[in-house]
Amino acid sequence: MTGERAFNPADPHATPMTGETPYLIERRVLAGVPCLIERPVDIADVRAACLVYHGAWAAKEGKLGVYSALTARGWAVVIPDAALHGERLKETPSGLNPREYVWESVRRTVAEAPALLDALAETFGPVPVCAAGSSMGGYVTQTLARSGQRVRRAAALITSGVWEEPEVQRPALRAFLEANRPLMHAGNAPPTPLLLASGDSDPVFPLPGHHLPTAAAYRAAYARAGCPESFHELVFPGVGHYTSRGMRDAVLRFFLD
Secondary structure (H helix, E strand, O other): HHHHHHOOOOOOOOOOOEEEEEEEEEEEOOOOOOEEEEEOOOOOOEHHHHHHHHOOOOOHHHOOOOOHHHHHOOOEEEEOOOOHHHHHHHHHHOOOOHHHHHHHHHHHHHHHHHHHHHHHHHOOOOEEEEEEOOHHHHHHHHHHHHOOOOOOOOEEEEEOOOOOOOOOOOHHHHHHHHHHHHHHHHHHHHOOOOEEEOOOOOOOOOOOHOOOOOOOOHHHHHOOOOOOOHHHEEEEEEOOOOOOOOHHHHHHHHOOO
C-alpha cells in the first residue's frame, strides 16, 4: 500500500535516518543465518558490505544503529545472530560449560562464514566485505581476517588473541583453539588490514594480559610480511568492556579509508 501513496515533499514519510539520509532495515535469513540488514533505500546503491558480529550472550538486535552511518556511503550493514545466540539459542547442545558455549558459538560462526559471504554476494553482487566484531565477535573477526575468507578489512574490538581457555575441554573446541589462536598464528593475518582496539579499563580483557600481547604478535607478523602499515592498534582511555563511540568512529574511518 505504501507505494500507492503520494508523500508531501515538505514532510515525507518517517524512516530511519543517518544525518539527512534515509536507510532501510530488513530481516533476512542468509545461508540459514538470521540477520538484520541496514542498507541504502535502493538496493542497487549498495557498493560494499560490513558484517557485524556481536558478543557472547547478546543478539543481533543490540548492534542495530551502531554502524548505520555506513549506509549513507552506500554500504549494507549485515548483523547476523552468532551461532547459539538470539534466534538460534535453541541450537545450543547440552552439557556445555559457559566457556565451551562461547567457543562452540565461535567455531560454528566461523564455519558458516563462507556460505554467508556467498549469500551476500548473491544479494548485493561482488561487493567488497569488511567485518567488525566486539568481544566474542572479535574472536570471529580475527579468525576471518586470518583465514582468507574474502574479508577486505577487519576490526576486532574489546577482545583478545591470547585464547588460553582451561575450561574448554571438548576435543573439537580444543582443536579449534590450537589451530586458530591469534597469538600463535598471527602470521596468517597479513596482508589483510586489521584494527585492534581496546579500552584501558576493560575488566574482562585487562590490557596487560590481552591487548598488549595480542598487538605485539600482530605487529611483529605484519612487520615480517613487509606491510606494517596494515596493522592498526588503538587504546581508549577510561573505556571498559563496551564498544565506545570513539571505537565506533575509529572503525568507520578505518573501513572508509
